[in-house]
Structures are given as C-alpha cells and as structure tokens.
Amino acid sequence: MSLTAAQPDGAAPELSGAEIVIQALVDEGVELVFGYPGGSVLHIYDALFQQGSLKHILVRHEQAAAHAADGYARATGKCGVCLVTSGPGATNAVTGIATAYMDSIPLVVLTGQVPTPFIGSDAFQEVDTVGITRPCVKHNFLVKDVRDLALTIRKAFHIATTGRPGPVVIDIPKDVTDPNNKIPYIYPREIKLRSYNPVEKGHLGQIRKAVDLMLAAKRPVFYTGGGVVLGDGAAQLTELVKATGFPITSTLMGLGAFPMTDPQFLGMLGMHGTYEANMAMHETDVLIAIGARFDDRVTGKIEHFCPHAQIIHIDVDPSSIAKNVKVDVPIVGQVANVLADMLRLYREQQPKASAPAIQDWWAKIRDWRALDCLKYPTNTNAIKPQFAVETLYKVTDGELYLTSDVGQHQMFAAQFYPFDKPRRWINSGGLGTMGYGLPAAIGAQLAHPEAQVACISGDASILMCIQELATCQQYRLPIKVILLNNGYMGMVRQWQELFYESRYSHSYVDALPDFVKLSESFGHVGMRVERPEQLEDAMREAFAMRDRFVFMDVIVDPTENVYPMIAAGKGHHEMQLSPSHAARELA
Amino acid sequence: MRHIIAVLLENEAGALSRVAGLFSARGYNIESLTVAPTDDPTLSRMTLVTTGNDEIVEQIKKQLNKLIDTVKLVDLSEGDHIEREMMMVKVRAERPDREELKRLVDIFRAKIIDVTDVSYVIELTGASRKLDAFIDALPDGLIIEVVRSGPTGIARGAKGLTL
Numbered sequence: 237m238s239l240t241a242a243q244p245d246g247a248a249p250e251l252s253g254a255e256i257v258i259q260a261l262v263d264e265g266v267e268l269v270f271g272y273p274g275g276s277v278l279h280i281y282d283a284l285f286q287q288g289s290l291k292h293i294l295v296r297h298e299q300a301a302a303h304a305a306d307g308y309a310r311a312t313g314k315c316g317v318c319l320v321t322s323g324p325g326a327t328n329a330v331t332g333i334a335t336a337y338m339d340s341i342p343l344v345v346l347t348g349q350v351p352t353p354f355i356g357s358d359a360f361q362e363v364d365t366v367g368i369t370r371p372c373v374k375h376n377f378l379v380k381d382v383r384d385l386a387l388t389i390r391k392a393f394h395i396a397t398t399g400r401p402g403p404v405v406i407d408i409p410k411d412v413t414d415p416n417n418k419i420p421y422i423y424p425r426e427i428k429l430r431s432y433n434p435v436e437k438g439h440l441g442q443i444r445k446a447v448d449l450m451l452a453a454k455r456p457v458f459y460t461g462g463g464v465v466l467g468d469g470a471a472q473l474t475e476l477v478k479a480t481g482f483p484i485t486s487t488l489m490g491l492g493a494f495p496m497t498d499p500q501f502l503g504m505l506g507m508h509g510t511y512e513a514n515m516a517m518h519e520t521d522v523l524i525a526i527g528a529r530f531d532d533r534v535t536g537k538i539e540h541f542c543p544h545a546q547i548i549h550i551d552v553d554p555s556s557i558a559k560n561v562k563v564d565v566p567i568v569g570q571v572a573n574v575l576a577d578m579l580r581l582y583r584e585q586q587p588k589a590s591a592p593a594i595q596d597w598w599a600k601i602r603d604w605r606a607l608d609c610l611k612y613p614t615n616t617n618a619i620k621p622q623f624a625v626e627t628l629y630k631v632t633d634g635e636l637y638l639t640s641d642v643g644q645h646q647m648f649a650a651q652f653y654p655f656d657k658p659r660r661w662i663n664s665g666g667l668g669t670m671g672y673g674l675p676a677a678i679g680a681q682l683a684h685p686e687a688q689v690a691c692i693s694g695d696a697s698i699l700m701c702i703q704e705l706a707t708c709q710q711y712r713l714p715i716k717v718i719l720l721n722n723g724y725m726g727m728v729r730q731w732q733e734l735f736y737e738s739r740y741s742h743s744y745v746d747a748l749p750d751f752v753k754l755s756e757s758f759g760h761v762g763m764r765v766e767r768p769e770q771l772e773d774a775m776r777e778a779f780a781m782r783d784r785f786v787f788m789d790v791i792v793d794p795t796e797n798v799y800p801m802i803a804a805g806k807g808h809h810e811m812q813l814s815p816s817h818a819a820r821e822l823a
Numbered sequence: 824m825r826h827i828i829a830v831l832l833e834n835e836a837g838a839l840s841r842v843a844g845l846f847s848a849r850g851y852n853i854e855s856l857t858v859a860p861t862d863d864p865t866l867s868r869m870t871l872v873t874t875g876n877d878e879i880v881e882q883i884k885k886q887l888n889k890l891i892d893t894v895k896l897v898d899l900s901e902g903d904h905i906e907r908e909m910m911m912v913k914v915r916a917e918r919p920d921r922e923e924l925k926r927l928v929d930i931f932r933a934k935i936i937d938v939t940d941v942s943y944v945i946e947l948t949g950a951s952r953k954l955d956a957f958i959d960a961l962p963d964g965l966i967i968e969v970v971r972s973g974p975t976g977i978a979r980g981a982k983g984l985t986l
Contacts, residue, residue: 371848375891431833555885715880
C-alpha cells in the first residue's frame with residue numbers, strides 16, 4: 237500500500253508528518269531503514285506499521301543502526317538510512333555517524349526530538365542532537381515545521397550522496413510528525429542549493445599538466461584511496477593503470493578498486509603496508525594520488541614523506557588537497573570523470589613522448605618484493621592469524637563481502653585477503669571503530685542476500701556490538717563471523733610490547749565468554765577451531781551452511797604481531813620487519 | 824599574517840555555530856567575528872579576522888567554503904579594502920576632565936552620545952588601530968566600559984560580494 241494513492245481529483249495527497257517521512261523515503265528509492273523505536277519517533281513507527289513499501293530492520297542498539305546503514309551504503313553505493321529516537325537514541329548513534337563521517341559514507345540519519353514547545357526545557361530524552369552531531373556530519377537539519385519536511389529530506393539525500401559523500405542528520409520533533417495534522421504532500425524531484433555546488437569535471441589544463449608529468453616520470457607510482465571506491469572510479473582507474481604500466485599501491489580504504497591480485501599492485505601502503513609499497517613511495521619521482529587524503533597512518537612522518545616526488549592529487553574535496561602535504565598539480569573533480577579525461581589525454585600524448593623508461597623502476601620494485609615482507613612462520617602448532625585469513629581467502633575464492641572490526645585482525649585481512657573488486661572490503665578506517673564489523677555485515681548481507689558475507693573480528697572488538705547476534709537471528713542472516721581469538725586486544729598488546737617494554741596494561745581480555753555457546757544461545761551455529769590442520773575443513777563446513785549464521789571461534793597464536801610496521805614518527809623507509817626478517821640485510 | 828575574510832551565509836539557524844565550531848575543532852585562531860543579515864534577508868554576512876601562515880589561511884578558506892551554509896567567501900586582505908569598527912566608550916567625565924575629553928572627541932572625530940553629570944558615552948568608528956589609539960589617548964583611570972563591534976570590511980571599487 238502506498239501512502240500516495242492518487243486523490244480522486246488529482247490533487248496532492250494529504251499526509252501527516254509521520255507519513256511524509258515514510259513516503260519521502262519511498263520516493264527517494266530507499267528499500268531498507270535500520271532503526272530502533274522510542275517515544276519521539278512513535279508517530280513515525282506507527283506510519284511505518286501501516287505501509288508495505290519500506291522495510292525496517294530492527295537492530296538491538298542504535299550504534300548498530302548507523303553501522304548497518306553504513307555497511308549497506310559501502311556494499312551498494314546507495315545512501316544508508318537509519319531511524320532512531322531522541323536523547324539516548326541519538327547519542328548512541330553518534331559513534332556510527334562519526335564512523336561514516338570519517339570514511340565519507342553517505343547516510344541519512346533521522347532522529348526523533350522532543351516536541352518543539354519542549355525544546356530547551358531539559359525534557360525527558362531531550363538532547364541537542366544538532367549540536368552534538370555538528371562536528372561529525374556533512375550537514376544537519378532541525379525541522380520545526382511539517383511543511384519543510386519533504387524538502388529537507390530531499391536536501392539531505394542530495395547533500396549526503398553528492399560531492400564528497402557523508403552523513404546528514406535530520407532531527408524531527410515529535411509534534412512535526414503529528415498524525416492529526418495533514419498537509420498536501422509533493423516530493424520535490426529537482427533540487428538546487430545555491431550554497432552547494434560540488435565540482436563534477438576536473439580542469440583539463442591541470443589534467444594535461446599531470447599527464448605531462450606522468451609521461452616524463454622515471455619512478456612513478458599510483459597511490460589510491462577510498463575516494464576511488466566511493467566515486468565509482470574503479471573501472472577507470474584499472475584502465476588507466478593498465479595503460480600506463482605504472483605500479484600502484486592503495487590505502488586501507490581503497491583496497492579492491494584495482495585488482496589486488498594483479499602484478500602491478502604492490503600491496504597496501506602505510507603503517508602496516510608492504511615493504512615494496514612503502515619503499516616505492518619513498519623513492520618515487522611522480523606520485524599520482526587519487527581519492528586519498530594523506531592520512532597520518534599512510535604518510536608516516538610528514539617530513540620524510542615522498543622526499544623526491546612531484547605530487548599530483550585528484551580529489552572531489554578541495555579541502556583534502558594540500559591539507560597535510562604540499563601538492564604540485566591539484567585536480568578537483570569527481571574521480572571517475574577526471575580519470576576518464578586523464579586516460580584520454582594520456583593516450584593522445586603517449587605516441588608523441590618517448591615510452592616511459594620505467595623498466596629500471598620495476599627492476600628495483602622486484603628486488604623489494606623478493607624480500608617477501610609478509611612471510612610468516614607456518615611450522616607451528618598454533619593457528620597463525622595470517623594463515624587463518626589465507627585459508628578464508630582460499631575457501632571463499634576471494635569472493636566475500638568482508639567486514640572487519642579494528643585491530644590486528646583488520647590489518648591481517650588487508651594484507652592476506654586480496655580483493656579484486658571494489659566495495660567488497662568494508663571496515664572503519666578513519667575513526668577505527670571497534671564493534672563496527674558485525675552490524676556492518678548485517679547491512680552488507682541485507683544489501684546482497686545471495687552473496688557470501690563474513691565479518692572478521694577479534695575477541696575484544698566483537699563484544700562491542702555482540703547484541704546484534706539477535707538481529708542476525710531475527711532476519712535469518714547467513715553471515716559468517718571469523719573470530720581471530722587471541723585473548724588480547726592484539727593491537728594494543730603489540731604496541732605495549734614494542735613501545736612500553738611489554739607492560740601489558742589492561743590489554744588482556746579476561747573472562748571471555750564461550751563464543752560457541754553464546755552463538756548457540758542466540759540460535760546460531762557455533763564452531764571452535766584450535767589446530768591449523770582443522771581450519772580449512774571447518775571453514776568449508778561453515779560456508780557450506782548457506783542459510784545459517786555461523787560463528788567461528790578460531791583460537792590463534794596469542795603473541796603474533798602485525799608486520800611490517802612503521803612506528804609513529806618514522807618515515808616509509810624506516811619500516812620494522814618481522815623478527816624473522818630482521819636478521820636479513822635490508823636492500 | 825592577519826586576514827579579514829567576508830562570508831555570505833544562508834541566514835539559517837545554526838550557521839554561526841557551524842563557523843565557530845569549525846574554528847575550535849580545527850584549532851584555527853579567531854580574533855573577531857561579526858555577523859548580521861544583509862539587505863537580502865535570506866543571507867547573513869559574516870566578517871572574521873584570523874591569523875595564520877598562508878597554508879593555514881588557505882585551509883581555513885577551503886573549510887569555510889565546504890560548509891553547506893556558505894554561499895560565497897572573499898579574503899578581503901588579498902586586495903584593496905576598507906575596514907571599519909565601531910566602539911562605544913563609557914568614561915568618567917567629572918569637572919576637571921570634561922573639557923579634555925571633549926577635545927579628544929573632536930580630534931578623533933568621535934561623538935558624545937550620552938551625557939550625565941559625571942559620565943559620557945563616546946561613539947567612535949574607524950579602523951581598529953584608530954580605536955586602539957583613542958583608548959590609549961584617554962587619560963588614565965577614566966574608562967568605565969568599552970564595547971567594540973569587531974571589524975567589518977568591504978572591498979574598494981565597483982565589484983561587490985553578491986550572489
């Protein structure tokens with residue numbers, strides 16, 4: 237049943253604010269809303285109950301509503317939507333909103349608010365949502381008049397999904413959704429905001445300059461980030477990288493935009509990047525940065541960053557350019573458009589210039605690669621976390637939508653599960669939110685019901701949103717959780733070992749639950765694997781259960797560390813390799 | 824270096840706090856900030872004075888432009904421009920000081936806009952430095968209260984910061 241059944245006289249239908257919220261989402265093409273009801277949104281939930289076009293997913297904590305909407309958005313490229321109540325509903329969602337903001341994920345977050353006459357009176361479940369969320373949203377609105385509701389929702393989706401995407405909060409006081417106050421409803425199709433005009437096309441003169449630099453480069457490298465995934469520029473990127481024959485590295489957020497199994501791919505760069513990627517960054521003479529923001533986890537010490545390079549930077553957000561690092565050729569525009577223009581100009585220019593002499597460069601890179609920096613000992617009785625990820629890759633043919641929490645397991649996944657397609661690797665890179673993985677997997681699985689979705693997690697992270705096991709049961713989501721259980725907050729423990737003389741202050745997770753029984757109590761399948769030789773069969777068994785949620789508690793080597801590592805304050809060339817490499821002379 | 828930046832903002836609730844929040848969140852300096860609606864009631868014009876090296880000021884301008892409420896922005900310090908600030912000073916003005924104060928008001932082309940037996944309120948408009956000079960020139964111990972608007976500015980010539 238649609239709320240906009242044509243009126244007999246063809247006039248706009250009369251809807252209440254609550255009905256407008258629902259109908260505007262339907263008109264916006266929204267399929268799923270992740271939410272949790274409460275006092276201030278009861279009118280909206282009542283309107284939701286009385287319609288059939290919009291599906292609502294009931295989470296068990298508002299943080300998970302935002303993460304699930306975010307996971308849905310990352311897996312599809314569409315805007316994620318969540319609906320929470322005022323006060324604690326809104327504050328619980330803030331972590332999820334900030335997570336989306338840091339990674340530029342399009343979300344529209346509808347928050348209930350106390351009725352307008354009560355605003356500012358410290359009413360029950362009142363909080364200044366617009367004030368609290370202001371620093372972690374792309375924009376936010378407080379709607380005080382039902383007549384502004386439809387237009388505001390249209391604006392919110394427009395802002396969230398265009399330019400550099402991001403979360404937009406709409407705070408809606410309860411009286412604005414009053415079911416007894418009906419007004420004519422028309423959803424605005426076109427919207428123009430005089431104060432908001434994201435750049436679409438890059439400046440051709442600048443792109444030409446960049447191409448000239450690329451053609452003259454001796455040691456070029458592409459450095460690509462999440463912007464390529466978000467801007468749907470993966471195909472254009474792949475074509476350009478292939479046409480140039482240049483090496484390419486990617487940030488954590490950009491993995492999968494270029495096929496990671498391709499020989500031109502050097503692996504991830506940065507703090508836990510590969511030796512070859514970081515050394516290439518250190519020695520490059522022309523760096524082509526695309527949709528990446530020179531984050532401190534990527535650059536290492538800024539003074540040592542790419543000391544020999546002229547830098548080309550393509551980004552849709554002008555404020556990302558020259559924020560942390562000086563740039564020689566800035567190009568503002570949508571990544572897909574700029575890369576298409578760049579490819580065209582590159583092909584036009586290429587015959588005129590001499591073929592780029594980068595054979596020597598590749599020879600150097602091959603030497604770095606020969607170090608095999610990710611190598612880890614395999615002749616152990618304990619399951620190495622790296623081996624667990626490699627086995628996961630083997631069992632799933634690299635086809636997973638893989639979400640992750642934050643810590644060692646996240647880095648191992650980035651290093652050992654090579655994604656060949658964009659939007660397959662879903663993790664909180666910017667904010668580093670533990671607890672993200674499971675709810676994000678809910679969003680990804682609902683977006684792709686037929687696909688295999690897994691969440692790789694740690695024993696500390698998983699407990700931060702463990703209540704979502706109930707949501708997975710309610711909607712029969714066949715997600716697989718791969719828990720790399722080392723009994724520690726692994727990354728904290730690693731830093732304490734390396735930088736605090738092994739004083740393991742509160743990084744030991746005492747009193748872990750029995751994850752198998754815990755999963756079973758929620759109606760799921762629980763499995764525990766403790767020996768390396770059992771792992772592959774166990775994973776095959778788990779993934780063969782296409783209609784069941786399976787929680788795999790994989791007991792891994794508790795003291796394994798993530799290498800290579802660039803310590804804080806060091807440059808790309810000052811990587812610390814694993815102890816088994818340390819004995820060897822570095823190139 | 825000191826920069827004076829004029830911003831046209833949507834006259835929406837919260838626009839001012841977005842700007843103030845941006846400056847505190849990113850650790851930018853803010854010396855003064857004035858804002859009022861313009862002849863077009865849907866627009867506010869803000870003048871803000873900040874300091875920082877070229878890179879920081881460039882980032883400030885980019886971040887201001889990024890705010891959805893920002894319609895247009897100009898760094899007035901990049902060209903010829905006029906700055907004016909308004910000040911009202913309440914001073915003790917008893918018998919022996921009244922004539923001296925009156926003379927200072929004339930010299931600075933200020934105005935006395937409130938008079939009692941024992942006090943004046945003096946109004947003075949001009950570049951911020953002129954206002955500083957006037958305060959320095961006032962005899963010690965006479966100032967009761969000073970209120971300043973913060974500078975506003977406009978570019979010289981026919982071009983305007985409009986839509």
